[in-house]
Amino acid sequence: TKSDSRVLRAELLSFDADPGDSDTPAPGSVRHIADGALWIEHGRIRAVEEYASLAPTLPPDTEVIDHRGKLITPGFIDSHVHYVQLEIIASYGRQLLDWLNDYTFPEEQRFADPDHAAALSDAFLDELLRVGTTTAQVFCSSHPASVDAFFAASHRRGLCMLAGKVLMDRHAPAGLTDDLEGGIRDSERLIGDWHGKGRLGYSLTPRFAPTSTRAQLDAAGGVLRSDDSLWVQTHLAENTGELDWVAELFPGSRDYLEVYEQSGLVGPRSTFAHGIHLDNEMRTRLAERGANLAFCPSSNLFLGSGLFDRQAAREMALNVTFASDVGAGTDLSGLATLKAAYQVGQLRGQPLTAWQGLYGLTLGNARALSLEAHIGRLAPGMAADFVVLDPAATPLMARRTARSTSLSETLFAVMMMGDDRCVAETWADGRLQHRRDDLEERHRS
Ligand code: GUN
Numbered sequence: 380t381k382s383d384s385r386v387l388r389a390e391l392l393s394f395d396a397d398p399g400d401s402d403t404p405a406p407g408s409v410r411h412i413a414d415g416a417l418w419i420e421h422g423r424i425r426a427v428e429e430y431a432s433l434a435p436t437l438p439p440d441t442e443v444i445d446h447r448g449k450l451i452t453p454g455f456i457d458s459h460v461h462y463v464q465l466e467i468i469a470s471y472g473r474q475l476l477d478w479l480n481d482y483t484f485p486e487e488q489r490f491a492d493p494d495h496a497a498a499l500s501d502a503f504l505d506e507l508l509r510v511g512t513t514t515a516q517v518f519c520s521s522h523p524a525s526v527d528a529f530f531a532a533s534h535r536r537g538l539c540m541l542a543g544k545v546l547m548d549r550h551a552p553a554g555l556t557d558d559l560e561g562g563i564r565d566s567e568r569l570i571g572d573w574h575g576k577g578r579l580g581y582s583l584t585p586r587f588a589p590t591s592t593r594a595q596l597d598a599a600g601g602v603l604r605s606d607d608s609l610w611v612q613t614h615l616a617e618n619t620g621e622l623d624w625v626a627e628l629f630p631g632s633r634d635y636l637e638v639y640e641q642s643g644l645v646g647p648r649s650t651f652a653h654g655i656h657l658d659n660e661m662r663t664r665l666a667e668r669g670a671n672l673a674f675c676p677s678s679n680l681f682l683g684s685g686l687f688d689r690q691a692a693r694e695m696a697l698n699v700t701f702a703s704d705v706g707a708g709t710d711l712s713g714l715a716t717l718k719a720a721y722q723v724g725q726l727r728g729q730p731l732t733a734w735q736g737l738y739g740l741t742l743g744n745a746r747a748l749s750l751e752a753h754i755g756r757l758a759p760g761m762a763a764d765f766v767v768l769d770p771a772a773t774p775l776m777a778r779r780t781a782r783s784t785s786l787s788e789t790l791f792a793v794m795m796m797g798d799d800r801c802v803a804e805t806w807a808d809g810r811l812q813h814r815r816d817d818l819e820e821r822h823r824s
Pocket residue numbers: 461475479483586587614617678704707
């Protein structure tokens with residue numbers, strides 16, 4: 380039988396620690412090999428070395444894929460995205476609450492149909508791989524079949540994915556709401572079937588405070604207490620209209636975060652999307668619990684939600700992850716997300732370095748999601764999930780990067796100009812799962 384051992388020869392970039400916010404990365408945080416060899420075998424990384432030192436030690440029949448001129452990084456991670464909103468991306472002219480009612484809730488009702496859910500799961504995963512994203516934390520709809528379809532499709536491709544069934548027992552159309560017992564029973568069934576299966580993990584998914592009763596939030600907290608290997612994903616303090624509504628609905632909570640705290644939903648595996656309208660006291664409470672805020676810049680700009688204060692979070696030692704939040708986000712691409720994050724940062728006087736950006740998309744997100752034992756780095760024993768980036772993907776990118784005099788300059792240009800065109804290949808589970816040139820050929824023929 381043919382061995383699945385192979386070597387990719389390329390420029391390699393990976394992080395071993397947070398590079399910090401200055402223009403030069405903290406010592407020891409970046410691993411960069413200009414002419415590197417990434418040796419993969421049985422779905423994992425076997426070695427990461429200088430090509431010249433590894434080559435003489437390889438078994439003579441080892442396949443070497445020559446990607447000189449390209450840059451390999453760990454696969455990108457998206458900490459917050461809604462697969463069921465793929466087809467309503469770019470829906471015009473609303474802020475959060477109207478956008479939910481006018482576009483999102485009608486669309487999510489379509490996922491009651493398992494065939495639709497299966498088709499959209501595959502379409503969504505194709506799109507993720509096309510932009511270099513190999514892991515995501517994903518909102519499904521409130522229909523359990525939407526979760527079965529998504530996990531089944533992810534499992535077939537050998538992908539590391541977190542996902543869950545939306546819990547919402549009020550303030551949504553009847554075709555989308557569950558109820559206290561049904562929502563928890565369905566979540567527990569899905570946990571039994573999928574959590575820990577292959578590379579899959581279950582994330583409890585109360586949509587956000589306004590669409591759950593206190594009883595439902597409490598019940599979700601109860602499930603979390605029964606198994607601390609579960610993840611939690613929800614939304615927090617995105618929009619001022621939402622804040623007012625939460626204050627009205629939960630008069631017994633002194634602020635939005637306390638609604639979740641009172642139900643036991645704030646822990647080291649909890650991701651809170653947005654967190655724009657918070658004070659430092661709330662940031663500190665989140666940090667003390669080890670939770671993370673998913674910064675979703677293209678979504679925040681699209682819905683006019685506000686400018687996320689990344690520096691304040693970092694000063695409070697609060698983990699920040701990067702996320703697309705499609706369908707409110709306007710692009711699935713991690714690079715496009717970083718470009719938007721840079722722009723938000725500029726408006727706040729907090730520009731984002733390419734080091735921070737690429738660290739965040741890879742090891743930073745992996746750590747904040749407690750996945751760093753398996754993904755986020757190019758290192759022996761880690762999953763062979765990685766992206767082959769083409770810094771000269773377009774004529775203009777080729778011109779720009781030809782002028783670079785440093786790695787950081789090239790990386791910054793890739794972060795500002797890059798999108799799916801810049802993703803030459805995406806590998807996950809040791810397998811080539813997307814190749815840009817094949818796609819171009821299919822479109823031509
Ligand atoms: N808050 C509650 N639900 C949603 C959603 O689907 N998208 C966004 N951006 N915010 C939300």
